Amino acid sequence: MNFPFRYSLSTANRQPCYRGGPATLVCKAVMEETHDARTFVFEDRQSRTFDFKPGQYATFKFEIGGKLCPRAYSICSTPTRPHNIQITVKRVPGGVVSNWLNDEMRPGMEVEIADIGGTFNYLDLPSSKPLFLSGGSGVTPVISMLQYINDVVDPTDVVFVYFSRTPRDIIFRDQLEFIAKRFKNVTIHLVVGDDSEEPHFPGAKGHIGAALMQSLVPDLQEREIFMCGPEGFMKAAREMARQISVTALHEESFGEKITIDDTGDPGGEVYFALSGKHGKCAPGETLLEAALNVAIWIESSCQQGVCGSCRIRMTQGAVDMNDLGGLSDEEKAGGYVLACCSRPRGAVSIEA
Ligand code: FES
Incomplete structure (x- = not known):
């Protein structure tokens, strides 16, 4: 057969x-x-x-x-x-x-x-003592790295601390427990904010902060942190990292961002100087969306202001740019913006 x-x-x-x-x-x-x-x-x-x-x-x-x-x-x-x-x-x-x-x-x-x-990966950022830190769906790149460690029997001393709202919100719980049981060099801490639905929850209870992290990971200061999660979690994690002066910090922040109508950005006319086309950004729309609406293709990849591939020069006007580090200070000073996360404040002109 x-x-x-x-x-x-x-x-x-x-x-x-x-x-x-x-x-x-x-x-x-x-x-x-x-x-x-x-x-x-x-x-x-x-x-x-x-x-x-x-x-x-x-x-x-x-x-x-x-x-x-x-x-x-x-x-x-x-x-x-x-x-x-x-x-x-x-x-x-x-x-x-x-x-x-x-x-x-x-x-x-x-x-x-x-x-x-993406540069947030296990091969381009080698570390002898990584600490993976995730909140909610920020577990997704980490499970990829842990499965890789599992498959190649990587002996690196890894700690993973994963914060979820409740036990039923823990994604990949079975896989994480399996990996932690199987590999002595991988320590996994599951932490929930509310454990009332599972009275004998084997993990910890609490929210991200320096005191809890130090109690879970005694060698925290020696570790290089790789963190991923929703924006609120990342903010709290950065504050924790600042308080304990960590060695190095790497970030990834994916997840769907919702367009909020009352951001205050008015949208505006967009002039695509290289193609000579005019477009319009509705309030909340990005330059990338405005370009697609008039059939102009701007190179893009992450759509989150991380990778920098949608970098474009703005020659007139102003935008609100909600990037996650995809542009250097020099590029910003040179008039570049990221089309995927820039929303015009009035009329703008860009080189596309
Ligand atoms: S597509 Fe990656 S920064 Fe815009």
């Missing part, structure tokens, strides 16, 4: 490989992780295997209701299992893409991937 869905490792080695760039993926499976988070497994339509680094993100171009919605999600699977990539997406109140994925994505549906990238 023929089992076309089964692969051998030697087959994997011989298969052509996807290393980035536009491609079509097919949803292979959808798996429940928690009451509000699902994992989506995607295969390449051309049956290529995937080459990436544990901790990197993929940028997708979802089409929802006839509108293009680019989003970056950390890959939660590991390159040591290369036949597919997986993302885990938690519902966000008002989140267009996260809710659409959870409600609509089914096996057999196709999605467009734009690229894979």
